[in-house]
Amino acid sequence: MTALARPTPRRRSRRRATRSLLLHLAALVVTALYLIPMLNLLLVALTPMGEPTTGTVPSRLAWGNFAEAIQASDFGLFFVNSMLVTLASTVSQVVLSCMAGYALAKMPVRGKKYILFGLIALLVVPPEVMMVPLFTLFTHVPLAGGNDWLGQGGAGMLDGYLIMILPHAASALGIFLMRQFYVDLPEELGQSARVDGAGELRIFAQIYTPLALPAVAVVTVLAFQSAWNDFLWPLVTVKSNNMRTLQLGLAVFYQENSTQWNLLMAAILMMTIPIIVIFLYGQRFFTDGVSAGAVKQ
């Protein structure tokens, strides 16, 4: 291509400026599609009771809606339930994933190829497939919740914390992610520690796991989010009001008081803020986590 055929530098820079302007406009439109609904959420949450809740700027900002939303339902209690279930699930999932991931990466466990293949296969099974048989299992645990020793007669483990925690207590994905990380850490670290007389558990806990913290962060965020946001399983297993989690409490609150948008939006805002804070804090790990395995190697 000769220099004559090219556009003059001035025309080229003008064209680049229009291009940049158009790109910025497009990006702003996309962002607005997200900002406007969230702004609506905030405005409705701050609209005083009795004023029309149309998502426009209210006459005054009713901060009291937040307190009222808490009182209108047992959201404080639901929050505690959600936190308890989520923390227990997350801790268990992280610890068990580290242990099993390490064993499958660094230890000479017999048949680990098959175990690993089994775990990968389980990744595709939707949890909803297990829901009904798992429910029948939990309702027939012997001697629990009024059951006799054959597991008959009572409600089993229904309506308790354990039934909400156990299905989240270990995850194939967590083990898999941890294993991938441990595999890439050098063997020599463990070998030299062994020569120095360190035991196997110590090598796992004090040598390798501190190096695997980025992967631990990924598993933590994924575990926290899946337990905190779970809806279907609590819907099925929780019977009494005081065992409800936030997701469940909110859905019930909506179906019983469908017109009080301002209280509902205040409640949504309050339960979303903690997870957004965690999310922004762990964002780097989280985005790395979601793109791990997705991007070609």
Next chain:
Amino acid sequence: MRSGERSTVSSLDRQRSRAGRLLAAPALIVITAMTVVPLVMAFFLSFTRYDLLSPPRFVGLANYTEVLTDPVFGKVTVNTLVFAVGQVAIGIVVTFLVAMLFNQRLVGNSLMRTTVYLPQAMSYVTVALLWSFLYDPFNGPLNAVIQYLGGPRVNFLTETSLAMPSIMAMSLWRNFGYFMIILLAGLKAIPPELLEAAQIDGAGALRRLIHVTIPQMRNSLLFVAVTWFMGGLQMFTQAYVMTQGGPENATRSVVYEIYKSAFSDLNIGRACAVSVLLFLFVAAFGLPLRVAEHLKARRSVHEASGR
């Protein structure tokens, strides 16, 4: 390894193997109890009539023939596929375009990207409630805009033909950011030399897109399509919160059918038959893809966090 060391090495190996079993056991026991056992039970119970109270009674294939000849189940299957396929088809094009957009140098890029990504942190319940408000025929901002422009009142969630598209729009809105981040990571992984070389060879933007970018993005696009499709097959919460499966079953999904069969009709056998059908469909479709993908992406967790 010299033969003289063998006995000590193998005793160390045995000790390490025992420690390994000890470490792996708790997780594997929980996963077996919470996943493998229920999966086997689902197969077993799908051949029985069972209401949780009296013992299960073997009925052969009755649940399957009943489900597969039920017109409501046919509608439910179509609904679910329309939702899953429609979401992916629209989503992947839009997500790809916007990922390309955010891959450019823009002022405030990371702030805008985070905004788009934020609904990912919100649960389906909260997003469904937020959108129920946006869709509200009397107070909702969407109807306010439509009426301001002189349009009629639109019943997004109670009109049979609109309910499913409305739920799809909401689901797209929520999941969009997650898949955009994945595609963005894929775009960043394309070696810039490839694009430069194509440009020097005289390829225009469109040709570079078709001959360099899209082939390089094959794995990321496949991952997004599969993950999004599988998520679509599991649709439940949106429909439960926003429409209760209505109007006229227009938003009832396969998982909704499982939920309803088991917990409002107390027909565990039928619910398990539907669960098994869902499992078979997902496994036949997803397993080969997932395995291939995980074998390919063996080292990427490490790479991703090392960045």
